[in-house]
Amino acid sequence: MNYTLTPLGDRAIVIELGNEITIATHNLVQSVVAFLDQHPFDWITEYIPAFTTVTIFYNPLLVLPKTNQTTSASPYEHVVNELIPYLDNLEENHSELGRTIEIPVCYGGELGPDLPYVAEYHNLSEEQIVDLHSKGDYLVYMIGFAPGFPYIGGMPEDLATPRKDNPRLKIPAGSVGIAGNQTGVYPIETPGGWQLIGRTPLPLFDPELEPPTLLKTGDVIRFKPITKQEFDSYKEDKA
Amino acid sequence: MIYVKKPGLLSTLQDQGRIGYQKHGVIMSGVMDPVSPRIANLLVGNDENEVVLEITMLGPTLVFEQNTIIALCGGDLSPRIDGSPIKQWSPIFVKKGSTLTLGQAQQGCRVYLAVAGGFQVPKVMGSKSTYLRAGIGGYKGRAIQAQDNLSIGTPSPTIETKIKELEEQTTNNERFLEMKWYVASEFAAPFQSKSSHPIRVIKGREYDLFTQESQQSLFSESFTISSQSDRMGYRLEGSTLPLNNEISLKSEAVAFGTIQVPSNGQPILLMADRQTTGGYPKIAQVATVDLPVLAQLKPGTTITFEEISLEKAQKLYLEREANLQQLAQGIHLKSIQEGFR
CATH class of the missing domain: 3.30.1360.40 (Gyrase A; domain 2)
Known part of the structure; x- marks a missing residue:
């Protein structure tokens, strides 16, 4: 190579x-x-x-x-x-895809406060944004920035949305957002300027586990829309 | 047990860092000055990579609720036990009930407190280092606070016996015992002299992308460590260092001592709590042997950079490690041969 x-x-x-x-x-x-x-x-x-x-x-x-x-x-x-x-x-024969990991996401509402803005920005309905975001496969190119934070490729270009002018001081763990032509999931609470369209109840980072992160380089991600009720019951099951 | 009466500005438990988890995006954390804590540990009979208390700028007040042996290495924060000044770079027997106070940094910026047996906290991902932003590791994932109780681990049998002997040797009025000797090597020297040497750096991976003026400024101008500097990195104020052309780089690994330059042209020197990856061009990389010096610089200090070759940097590193090994043997011999009086 x-x-x-x-x-x-x-x-x-x-x-x-x-x-x-x-x-x-x-x-x-x-x-x-x-x-x-x-x-x-x-x-x-x-x-x-x-x-x-x-x-x-x-x-x-x-x-x-x-x-x-x-x-x-x-x-x-x-x-x-x-x-x-x-x-x-070394042979360049690594073509098999990694694991496929389904990430349940409750889109919109209080968990995705920027979904209305993203929809308006693209002149689409909120449902259309959710369909676009959850229909494709995404590839985890690398992990960086924060524990288990995936840099992923594969977001439809139609969803590209600029960052917020005023970054939030706190983005809750599990938030799913869009920044420019990138989409991502926040494993831990951080400040940031991403447009938040939803949240997953799935923990992406648990220091007690080995490995401590849900995702690794090479994984394929699929976002699955869930209701607020499903989100809450998932959280309760875990607790 | 050590009772925290006052926590100081920022006192966190750190060891040599979390190794092997950066591929998961988990930062290394660990001590800012990688050498002083190794010596402090050797002086109290610990493994040199044992967890220590990293004390920053303004020190804590700590009450010892058991007899133990401690050592303080690094910057000078005027340590006192029950009011009497004590030696640094030397083992000290501390009696139960004594109070250790540390003040403002007179020289250097950080001092490391090692106790025989280390601090007893669980390992998280292979390390006892505090990862402040994620709230994990160290003491409850945070800096120590007033009224915390820090448990001390079990020292080696030899040290345990020594602690018992020393207790018998002291009178009731004696709150601590010092040894006559201390480490006066090159390792202690950077914090004992006021003269400032240029920080030695190797050219970074994107050095050639910077304008000629930027390249010259890096080595001819001086830079001031901004007050917006912390365990994550030092922001440097001075000449801006523009690129020839604006380019967008693909994020990749950075290291302890990487000097990266965001689009505003103001360099940032990455330290112990740096992120694992970054997308800014890297103009230079501090030689590993100069990281301890860097860690002891306060915000507001002015520094200059000097280029050295990778070969030279590695040669100096190998020499330093050989010297540290020799020092370790020396400390071991001294501890056996000489008592505390």
């Missing part, structure tokens, strides 16, 4: 696999992640996959050959030399 390697400071290396957010590049990212999960080098501390990159954090002390710590090559050079043979031979 084609890739470039660059340092991110003195303890991390970035594997860059493309320039644009595409499913092809995403599949390359997933191939590297799968490889790293199967071949955990002891000098790797952790890795972070993103839209077009996988960044590996490493321990410079562990990467040097134990027998010859005075080698002239730097830890970074060792990392590069260790990775190249694997990356060169």
